[in-house]
Amino acid sequence: METIIVSACLLGENTKYNGGNNYDPRVEKLKEKYNIVPICPESFGGLKSPRDPSEIVGSSVMSKSGKDVTREFNEGAHKVINIVNFLHIKKALLMERSPSCGVNKIYNGKFNGTLIPGQGYTARLLKEKGVELYTLDNIDELLKD
Secondary structure, X not given: OEEEEEEHHHHOOOOOOOOOOXXXXXXXXXXXXXXXXXXXXXXXXXXXXXXXXXEEEOOEEEEOOOOEOHHXXXXXXXXHHHHHHHHOOOEEEOOOEOOOOOXXXXXXXXXXXXXXXXXXXXXXXXXXXXXXXXXXXHHHHHHOO
């Protein structure tokens, strides 16, 4: 059975900035086809949940209160890459819009709810490594035979 990484919040783990999760029951079906390794780059980088929301601003990641959390995001992203390298993972299901896991869309860095084309820190590193990136928008591709 192939092993994939999945954003922990999609599995129901309360790792979101607000202390909640993004559980989606379709993710349960992945367990029939894949070994799942839950990841949360923000948690891996030392950020607690709940925490201030963060967005990418230029080349940095800033919390809504103005704290630079780039180091934590980078550290978490590199820990995910270590897992991918160790387990030879080729696929990832990530939470769209996240400053770590956003695959196609992220928030604009102004904390006004506006989405722009872009990738989160971890998604960017995974793509550079050649990992196939999926979101809930195309989860069906992971589930087909």
